[in-house]
Amino acid sequence: MIINKLSLYNFMCYYDHKPFEFADGLNIILGHNGDGKSTIFTAFNWIFDQYSQLELSEVYSKKKYSEILENESFDVYVECIVTQYNEEYKITKSFTVTKNANNTNISHTKEEIWRKDLSTGEKSLDGRTIAKLSQQVFPEAFRNFSMFETETDALKIVEGEKLAELVKNFSNAKHYEKLDDVLEIFEKRADKQFRREATADQAAQDKMDDIDRKIEVTTVEIKNLKKRVEEDENGRDFYTEKINELLKNATISDDYKKIEEQIDKLTIEINKARSENKSRNRFTDKIFDNFYLLNGFDKIISAFSDKVNNFRQEKNRIDNEERNKFAVEKLQLENGATPFPPGFPSLDILNEILKDNICKICSAELEDSSKEYINKSIKLYEESKKKEKQLEMPMIFPNNFIDEFQIIDRTIQLKPEKYASDRITEEIEFGIKRITENNNQITENNNKISDLEIEKKDLLHKIPNISENELKNIRLKHEEYSKEKDILVGKIGENETKLDSKKAYLEELNITQRNTYSQFKESDFKRSTVEVLSMLSKIAKSVKQDEYKKFLEILSERASKYLKQINVGEITGKIELYRKNDKEVTYKSLNEDNSVRSSLEDSGALQISKPLSILFAIADIASETADNETYPMIFDAPTGRFSPDREQEFFKVLKSTNKQRIVVTLRFLGADKTNTPFVNKDLFQNIEKDKAFFIKRVRPFEIDKPETINTEIESLN
Amino acid sequence: MARKDDMLKAFLKNEEFCNKYNIAVTLDVTIFQAQRSDSLALVALAKIIDKYEDDNTTPLYQQVINLLNEKL
Numbered sequence: 003m004i005i006n007k008l009s010l011y012n013f014m015c016y017y018d019h020k021p022f023e024f025a026d027g028l029n030i031i032l033g034h035n036g037d038g039k040s041t042i043f044t045a046f047n048w049i050f051d052q053y054s055q056l057e058l059s060e061v062y063s064k065k066k067y068s069e070i071l072e073n074e075s076f077d078v079y080v081e082c083i084v085t086q087y088n089e090e091y092k093i094t095k096s097f098t099v100t101k102n103a104n105n106t107n108i109s110h111t112k113e114e115i116w117r118k119d120l121s122t123g124e125k126s127l128d129g130r131t132i133a134k135l136s137q138q139v140f141p142e143a144f145r146n147f148s149m150f151e152t153e154t155d156a157l158k159i160v161e162g163e164k165l166a167e168l169v170k171n172f173s174n175a176k177h178y179e180k181l182d183d184v185l186e187i188f189e190k191r192a193d194k195q196f197r198r199e200a201t202a203d204q205a206a207q208d209k210m211d212d213i214d215r216k217i218e219v220t221t222v223e224i225k226n227l228k229k230r231v232e233e234d235e236n237g238r239d240f241y242t243e244k245i246n247e248l249l250k251n252a253t254i255s256d257d258y259k260k261i262e263e264q265i266d267k268l269t270i271e272i273n274k275a276r277s278e279n280k281s282r283n284r285f286t287d288k289i290f291d292n293f294y295l296l297n298g299f300d301k302i303i304s305a306f307s308d309k310v311n312n313f314r315q316e317k318n319r320i321d322n323e324e325r326n327k328f329a330v331e332k333l334q335l336e337n338g339a340t341p342f343p344p345g346f347p348s349l350d351i352l353n354e355i356l357k358d359n360i361c362k363i364c365s366a367e368l369e370d371s372s373k374e375y376i377n378k379s380i381k382l383y384e385e386s387k388k389k390e391k392q393l394e395m396p397m398i399f400p401n402n403f404i405d406e407f408q409i410i411d412r413t414i415q416l417k418p419e420k421y422a423s424d425r426i427t428e429e430i431e432f433g434i435k436r437i438t439e440n441n442n443q444i445t446e447n448n449n450k451i452s453d454l455e456i457e458k459k460d461l462l463h464k465i466p467n468i469s470e471n472e473l474k475n476i477r478l479k480h481e482e483y484s485k486e487k488d489i490l491v492g493k494i495g496e497n498e499t500k501l502d503s504k505k506a507y508l509e510e511l512n513i514t515q516r517n518t519y520s521q522f523k524e525s526d527f528k529r530s531t532v533e534v535l536s537m538l539s540k541i542a543k544s545v546k547q548d549e550y551k552k553f554l555e556i557l558s559e560r561a562s563k564y565l566k567q568i569n570v571g572e573i574t575g576k577i578e579l580y581r582k583n584d585k586e587v588t589y590k591s592l593n594e595d596n597s598v599r600s601s602l603e604d605s606g607a608l609q610i611s612k613p614l615s616i617l618f619a620i621a622d623i624a625s626e627t628a629d630n631e632t633y634p635m636i637f638d639a640p641t642g643r644f645s646p647d648r649e650q651e652f653f654k655v656l657k658s659t660n661k662q663r664i665v666v667t668l669r670f671l672g673a674d675k676t677n678t679p680f681v682n683k684d685l686f687q688n689i690e691k692d693k694a695f696f697i698k699r700v701r702p703f704e705i706d707k708p709e710t711i712n713t714e715i716e717s718l719n
Numbered sequence: 720m721a722r723k724d725d726m727l728k729a730f731l732k733n734e735e736f737c738n739k740y741n742i743a744v745t746l747d748v749t750i751f752q753a754q755r756s757d758s759l760a761l762v763a764l765a766k767i768i769d770k771y772e773d774d775n776t777t778p779l780y781q782q783v784i785n786l787l788n789e790k791l
Contacts, residue, residue, distance in 0.1 A: 177726060184771040188780055195784070531787035534760045537736055538767070545729045 003139045004662050005634050006090070009081040012063040012099075014041045015699065017712035024664060027692030028657045031666045034679045036705075037698050038713035039666045043151050043638045045080045049095055050140050052133035058108045062099045064708035067106075075100040085120070086139050086631075092116040093132055143171045144624060144633045147617055151638040165616075166587040169579075172624045173553035178546035185539040192532045200522040200529075210522075213515045220508045227501045232583065234494045241487035246600050248480045254461050255473045261454045261461075268447040268454075275440035275447075282433045282440075310411050349383065352376055553623075554579045554587070560619035561589075561612075567655045568611040575599040577612060589616065611652070618659060625661070634662035653689045676701075681718065694718035723768050724749045730764055763787055 004026050010016035015038045022031070022042070033039040044061075047054045062078045070076055079096030094114045100107040115128035115135055128135065136142075147168055170176045197210065347355070351362060356376055359368050368376075462470060519529070562576040576596075579589045591599040591612070604612075617635070625632040649669060656663045670686040671679050679698050686694070696716040703710040731737060731744050740760035753765035763783045770779045 174722065174725075177722065178729075181726065181768065181771045184767065184776055184779075187776070188767070188783065191780060192784060526788060527784075528788050531784060534740070534763060534787055535783075537739070538730070538760075538764055541730050541733045541736060544733075545726075548729070 003084055003086040003631065003633055005082060005084050005664070007081075007083040008042065008045060009079075010041070010045055011081070011096075012066045012076055012078045013045060013080055014038065014061050014063065015711045015713040016041065017063045017065045020713065020715050022695060022715065023693075024662065025692035026662050027660070028653065028690070029662070029664045029693045029695075030653070030689065030691050031664070031695045031697060032668070032671055032681060032686075032718075033666065033697035033713075034668055034671055034673070037679070039668065039697065040151065040638060041713075042664075042666055043149070043636065046082070046149065046636055049080055049082045049093055049132065050136045050145060051142075052131075052136065058097055058111070059106070062097075062108075063712075065710065065712050067099060067101065068709035070101050072101055072103055084139050088120045090118040090120055091128065091135060091139060092118070093135065095132060140633060143168075147620055147624075148633050149636045150617075161588050161613075162582075162586045165579075165589075166581070166585055168620055169550070169553060169557070169587050172620060173549060175546060175549040175553060178542065178549050182539070182542040182546050185535065185542045189532070189535040189539040192527075192535050196524070196527045196529060196532050197522065199525045199527040201525065202522040206518055206521040210515070210518050213511055213518060217508065217511050217515065220504055220511060224501065224504050224508065227497050227504060231494055231497045231501065234490045234497065238487055238490045238494065241483045241490065243600065244483050245480060245487065248476055248483065250600070251473065252476050252480065254464060255476045258458060258461050258473055261458050265451050265454050268451050272444050272447045275443050279437050279440045282437050307411050307415070310408055314408055346379070349380070352380055356380075550581055554581070557616070557619050557623060558589075560622055561615040564615035564618045564655060565608075565611060567658070568615060568651045569608055570651055572608065574608060577615060579616070614652070618655065621659070621661070632661050634664060636664045636666075638666045639668065650688060653691070657690050657692075686718075726768050727753055727765060730768075731761075736760070759787060 005024050007021060007023050009019060009021040011019050022029075031039065031042060044056070048056055058078075062076075066076050075098050077096055077098050079094055081092065081094045083090060083092050085091075092115070095111055096114075097111045098109040100109075113132045115130060115132065116125055117128040118125045136145075140148075146164075170179065202210075347362070355362055355368065356373065359373075360366070361368060361372070462473075522529070558577055558579045561579070562574075565574045565577055575594065576592045577589050578592050579587060582588045589612070591604070593599045621633070621635060653665075656665065670682050670689070672682050673679050678701060681696050694717075696718050697713050698716070700712045700714050703712070727748060727750055731742065731748065736742070737744055740758050742756070742758045742761050750765050750769050753761050754769070756762055756765070763786055766783055766786070767779065770776075773779060
């Protein structure tokens with residue numbers, strides 16, 4: 003089936019009549035968000051999918067509505083012209099909008115199909131509903147894998163039950179499924195009938211019933227055990243994947259640590275250089291402030307020396323004087339004699355006066371008031387001794403500039419060659435050289451650190467789900483997951499052992515059943531009849547599995563071919579589709595040597611190109627199995643995750659399929675200063691296509707005023 | 720019909736079945752030919768493959784059972 007034309011008439015943002023005439027090949031529609039890309043998809047859905055429900059009041063052109071007068075009407079329709087088997091069908095779905103004084107009247111949808119015989123040119127009205135015709139021209143099974151709104155749609159369809167459904171639909175396996183069902187029913191029915199009609203003693207009948215029950219129970223147990231094993235295997239695979247992820251991240255973690263170590267090393271070097279510069283700067287200051295200034299002052303240097311000596315002597319004198327004072331005070335304090343007033347007798351004399359009760363000066367007997375005074379003074383003295391007294395050495399010359407000057411003076415006198423002009427210049431130049439070198443190293447190290455910081459960020463980008471802190475705990479997580487995995491592996495082992503024993507038991511039951519069966523005396527209903535059907539039922543199951551396997555092998559091969567085509571130049575590995583269970587089909591990625599490939603090795607584009615490759619492969623096979631009929635594939639924005647290179651390859655593959663493909667995308671577009679979109683012709687001309695369209699809203703328009711919106715179609719052919 | 724012939728051939732790849740019921744396997748055997756075979760098991764199989772898609776399979780079952788019970 004080919005879609006020749008899609009006409010939109012006052013449908014959503016498409017004001018008036020807007021047709022797309024498609025080629026039987028690759029058609030690309032370019033459009034920015036909001037310019038009506040998805041409307042095309044919606045229109046196709048509305049036509050072909052009988053379950054597509056549109057709120058009609060939301061899908062007519064508001065611009066058209068704003069232009070009509072009261073009591074006037076206009077039609078809204080989507081018309082699709084398709085060709086199949088030498089017949090052309092014009093399919094129209096429409097409704098009418100009427101503007102009334104107080105409200106808007108919207109009619110029911112109308113459907114119409116016109117058929118045209120392409121060999122005779124004869125036209126006639128087709129009485130079928132669109133749903134009925136769709137079953138013929140674009141059956142649901144095909145539509146399901148042919149129309150994708152965004153790439154995630156495609157991702158959903160190629161796994162699990164939906165993929166199993168596709169595989170069933172497009173492989174011969176569906177016939178074997180049905181045949182298998184019929185043969186299984188026949189076998190069971192024949193078995194029951196035989197037993198009912200055969201004659202056997204009661205004991206044999208009872209035994210057979212018992213075995214039947216046991217077989218039934220054991221079969222359920224086996225089924226449950228298989229399910230449990232399958233679930234645990236899924237869990238084991240989950241943890242294996244997680245562990246692989248962690249191992250990959252562990253490498254990242256190690257790389258990350260190495261970078262941090264490098265940064266630390268560079269930072270240490272920077273600090274060292276800064277510290278040396280600081281000291282060099284001080285040294286330079288010293289040379290400038292002291293030595294250099296003195297250089298060339300030879301004539302007054304002796305006067306400087308004398309002056310310095312004088313200062314030194316004066317300083318020493320003052321210093322000594324102060325030191326002496328301090329020493330005396332200290333000594334007195336240590337002797338404990340300080341508190342008595344000047345001229346007051348010492349403690350020993352005072353004690354003696356008190357003892358003798360006679361004044362040592364006037365030899366008179368002590369009066370009570372005198373005794374009291376002396377006692378009070380002694381008490382005060384004793385108390386003062388208890389208090390801690392500290393004396394600080396006075397700092398008369400805290401900066402000690404005199405010493406500095408003297409050192410300079412002596413140095414110059416002792417080693418005049420060291421402070422010669424040339425030597426000092428050399429010293430200064432060396433200092434400047436080191437400072438320059440250090441500054442360069444600081445800049446260089448800072449640049450290296452910036453690069454390393456970028457590398458760190460890049461590493462973190464590789465693992466968007468893991469934070470910087472989690473990176474450091476990777477080893478712990480690895481242990482945790484490994485434990486979980488080991489538990490599951492243990493359970494799998496246990497359940498597999500149980501499973502084996504249940505299977506063996508079932509086999510025993512089957513043997514007993516056969517032996518008991520032989521006790522049944524056949525009537526008109528022959529035992530051999532049941533045997534034939536039983537054998538055929540078994541063969542049907544095995545043939546069915548073979549068919550699935552065969553089909554999935556072909557599908558895997560083709561999908562891998564497409565995967566390589568889309569991702570040319572990249573290591574893609576292979577796709578292997580397999581039946582996970584009776585209801586689900588899934589796929590895994592393999593390396594060329596058939597080892598399992600982790601999805602972590604894939605770029606985003608490679609990941610999305612896998613389901614697309616599977617879809618292309620299914621489309622190929624579908625056209626081969628469905629009487630060589632092909633169906634269009636319609637994609638709405640399928641390349642969101644693709645780089646420009648990958649996108650080119652994707653379109654190349656679409657083109658190479660030589661089938662009708664309609665792709666709506668916002669790629670290859672730019673926007674000028676006024677936000678008006680334009681086609682990037684340099685990029686777009688590299689894409690080989692059969693037809694191209696550029697859709698955009700007519701300027702000017704106001705985004706919040708739907709009555710100003712009108713999408714126009716520009717043909718780019 | 721070619722599809723059903725292929726289905727028949729897939730069954731006839733099973734050696735145990737062919738040996739047990741004396742079926743001489745020819746590569747180009749068709750459903751039509753198989754229904755006229757001397758081997759009743761093959762005739763039954765061909766009949767089933769020919770009619771398994773019928774909505775009501777009871778007549779087919781009866782036909783197969785009668786055939787096998789009477790002549791096998």
